Amino acid sequence: MNRTLIIVSSVTYALRGQGLLESSGIKARINRTKNRKTGSGCSYSISVLREKADEAVRILKNNGIRVIDRMEGTGSG
Amino acid sequence: MIYLDNSATTMPKPPQVQSAVNMTLRGAANPGRSGHKLSLAAAEKIYSARKTTAGFFGMEDETRVIFTSGCTMSLNMAIKGLMKSGGHAVVSSMEHNAVMRPLKAMERMGVTVTKAEVFAGDDDRTVDSFRRSINAHTKMIVCTQASNVWGIRLPVERLCALAHVYGLYMIVDVAQSAGVVPIDMKDGYDIVCAAGHKGLYGTMGTGLMLLSESVMPETIIEGGTGSNSADLTQPGELPDRFESGTPNLPGIAALGAGIEFVKSKGIDRIARHEFRLMERLYEGLSGISGIRLYTAAPENGRFVPVVSFNVDGHDSEEVGEYLSKSGIAVRAGLHCAPAAHEAMGTLQTGTVRVSPSAFTTTPDIDKLINAMKNCKRFL
Secondary structure (H helix, E strand, O other), X not given: OOEEEEEEOOHHHHHHHHHHHHHOOOOOEXXXXXXXXXXXXXXXXXXXXXXHHXXXXXXXXXXXXXXXXXXXXXXXX | OEEOEOOOOOOOOOHHHHHHHHHHHHXXXXXXXXXXXXXXXXXXXXXXXXXXXXXXXXXXXXXHEEEEOOHHHHHHHHXXXXXXXXXXXXXXXXXXXXXXXXXXXXXXXXXXXXXXXXXXXXXHHHHHHHHHHOOOOEEEEEEXXXXXXXXXXXXXXXXXXXXXXXXXXXXXEOOOOEOOEOOOHHHOOOEEEEEOOOOOOOOOOOEEEEEOOOOOOOOOOOOOOOOOOOOXXXXXXXXXXXXXXXXXXXXXXXXHHHHHHHHHHOHHHHHHHHHHXXXXXXXXXXXXXXXXXXXXXXXXXXXXOOEEEEEOOOOHHHHHHHHHHOOEEOEEEOOOOHHHHHHHOOOOOOEEEEEOOOOOOHHHHHHHHHHHHOHHHHO
């Protein structure tokens, strides 16, 4: 199953984003993810189905959650 | 032991609070630090408590709920974070040392303080007293919502409006009022600081700093947050900016459960219960010769449910010791609030403070009244 990882700044925002997406009907899971943009470890991502990723990013941004990066991945996420 | 020292910390804790602690101790990892299931489950518990807390205090943005080690830590973070560059603060004559000592320590950095007199039962005079204490260098009003010694409530909603007319920050210490007085951040407070282990029924070692959208103090503690670790600059995003170090997961889970307990009982119902008890106590003590009461009878709206008294010719600590030997736990002395005692002329003797909780019963109060009726034989 192809998934997109939407990287956010902390686990709090990951949990907030997960709640927002699921209340909008988008299933989302949380992963610990390396932030390749900053080279920093210690980021969290929200994993969603690839075809839902654009909509998910839009929902997150509209609700004040800063999206640091997005990564295309494979697997169950 | 009859426990009437709930203003120090509530006891017992509700069963759901005890369960919350037990569950985290049995199987919870470090939240926000790892990607394994136990760490994520721990982070979910903290997030859930954060959401519960935000809802309880009328906040839309749960990331502005900062968990701390106690109200003292919250007040230090708020005061020092906003006064780092100096300035003037207005406080009330009823403040706890959690407000007075941080400000005293900042005097060497050029911070100055004016104490505004509180006039119990006359909010107009109290507000005017604060207004007259503001000067060109004033940055903030920081005051308690209710005295931890006398139970006297301050008109913090009006003081908040006053602060904003003058472009000042308004910081409110709700250590003694949260759980018996509704507090809504939409009333305009810039920062509200609360204890987690008193009227919110959490465990000791927990507190809250609630930030409005209009304020972002400097940090006084920096460290690991589990986020953006390659950058040595403290993260700017909330709540990480103010929550360095491993969070107190058992305490935060317990605080969330404690707030749920208060919500389920209802603030009004808890307050009515405690006021009934304190009115009974006040009436009972009023009829005993040699007992001195310092305020009007505690009345919902003007007080929080606390009664302080003395016995003529005796230090408060003697009376506290007598009650302890009689199987009744109260707090005697200065209650870490010498300013409040100075205002009422009890700095030398202290007072005996009685404070109930949702679990206090009428027979508990009657036993205290009876013990005081007999005290002259033993003191």
